[in-house]
Every structure is written in C-alpha cells, then in structure tokens.
C-alpha cells in the first residue's frame with residue numbers, strides 16, 4: 001500500500017491518507033474552538049500555540065511516518081507550524097492558484113530529479129466541491145518545473161485559465177492528511193454559499209523533506225524573516241517566530257523524545273542562529289526603524 005503512496009506522490013504530486021479517526025477529530029475541533037473562544041474571522045495559530053495545544057503529536061502518527069519514509073526515505077520535518085482557521089484563498093486574478101515554492105524563484109534545485117519537498121496538511125472537516133474544507137489541485141502540475149522558466153510560466157498561466165477543466169477538488173474527509181509537492185499548483189476549495197452546510201475550516205500545516213533539500217528552504221526562510229518592508233511585516237514575523245525554535249534546545253522534552261524514538265529528523269537552524277531570531281522577534285523597535 002505505501003509503495004502506491006510513493007508512486008502516486010511522484011506522479012500526481014500529492015497523496016492522501018487517513019491520520020485520525022472521527023472521534024479524535026471531534027476532540028481536536030473542540031479544543032481549537034475553545035482556544036479561539038467561539039467567535040473568530042480568520043486566524044493563524046503559530047508554533048507557540050501548536051506546542052500549547054499539543055497538536056504536534058499528530059506528526060508522529062505511525063501511518064504518517066510510514067508514508068513519509070516511503071516517499072522521502074530518511075526524512076525530516078521543518079516545523080513552520082501553522083494552524084489555519086477559516087483561511088480561504090481563491091480570489092484575485094489568479095483565483096488563489098499558487099505553488100508553495102513561489103518565493104524560491106527559479107533556483108536550479110527545484111528542477112533536480114532528487115528534489116523532494118512537500119507540505120503536509122491535516123484537515124479537520126470534510127471537503128468536496130463547494131464545501132470549502134480543503135484544497136483544489138491541478139494534478140501533475142509539479143512536472144512543469146522540468147521545463148525552462150519561460151515555457152513553465154506560459155503553461156502555468158494557461159493551466160490557471162483552464163482551471164475549470166484541469167482542477168480537481170481533493171475529496172478529503174475529516175482526519176485525512178494530504179502530502180503535496182511544493183511545486184504543485186493548488187488553492188483553497190471555494191466555500192459553500194450556504195454557511196450552515198459546513199463546519200469552520202481548520203487545517204494544520206508543516207513541511208517534510210530529506211537531508212538533501214532542507215537547507216535551501218531554511219535559507220529562504222531566513223531571507224523572508226529579514227525582509228525590511230512594512231508590506232511584508234506580518235509575513236516576516238511569522239518566519240522569525242518559527243526560526244526562533246532550534247531543535248532540540250527549544251522544544252518540549254516530550255517532543256524531543258517522540259522524535260528520537262520514532263527516528264524522525266527535525267530540521268532547524270542551530271541554537272546560536274535561532275536565538276538571534278527570537279531576539280529580533282522580541283525587539284519590535286528594531287523593525288520599526290526599517291519601515292518603508
């Protein structure tokens with residue numbers, strides 16, 4: 001079975017597996033709702049909140065670990081944890097379509113046959129066309145990265161124009177995970193027009209890769225964390241926050257022992273560099289000087 005996951009991931013750019021059963025999903029939803037206090041519009045819970053909620057334990061579900069091993073071999077997580085609550089992106093001229101490696105430009109490693117980098121999302125409600133509980137994808141679109149930049153850009157624009165033919169709503173049920181290639185075109189599934197027909201949307205995301213591919217991502221996060229622009233201020237704060245956690249020094253003891261016992265690598269900056277990011281995050285006045 002896991003053989004098929006790997007083949008499917010490489011061919012289509014994503015795979016789906018069940019991580020949590022229905023009664024556990026209900027318990028998680030209750031906990032998230034109690035943290036959010038019932039009334040909320042759009043929220044992102046970041047790394048410190050994920051440690052408080054204990055949601056990180058889902059990373060060590062055995063089925064997820066087996067699947068990651070099968071796809072990535074000696075894999076590791078990058079914990080840019082974000083729990084997206086009622087976050088939906090499918091507006092604007094591109095109708096929300098994007099690739100997660102967009103900020104990594106045209107770096108040659110994105111075209112390497114050895115490149116393996118994905119986002120993992122765990123969805124706490126069902127998804128189907130128009131239900132808005134998960135994502136839509138353009139299957140196979142990660143293969144466009146094999147092409148020269150101009151041709152890739154042209155075909156990406158055409159694929160987005162033809163999304164009504166090419167898109168596929170990934171039919172996940174509550175408790176499923178999607179592992180998707182960072183080069184795959186995707187967006188939020190549009191919400192139902194009838195708000196009573198759906199639950200609030202909660203999705204827990206982080207990254208998975210191998211020992212050959214984690215450094216470039218961390219370096220890009222360092223760049224994004226230090227952008228001196230007011231437009232990107234919220235974005236760079238998110239990166240400073242997660243880079244501020246070095247593994248194992250800044251992690252809860254239970255997390256460290258779980259990852260060691262299950263053989264999962266955690267890729268982070270060294271303790272010395274992480275400290276700098278923590279400090280930057282605390283010293284808001286430094287950033288105010290660099291407003292543009």
Ligand SMILES: O=C(O)CCC(=O)C(=O)O
Pocket residue numbers: 084087088089100134135186187188189203205
């Ligand atoms: O879960 C969603 O609605 C989409 C999130 C997404 O596209 C992302 O975080 O890159």
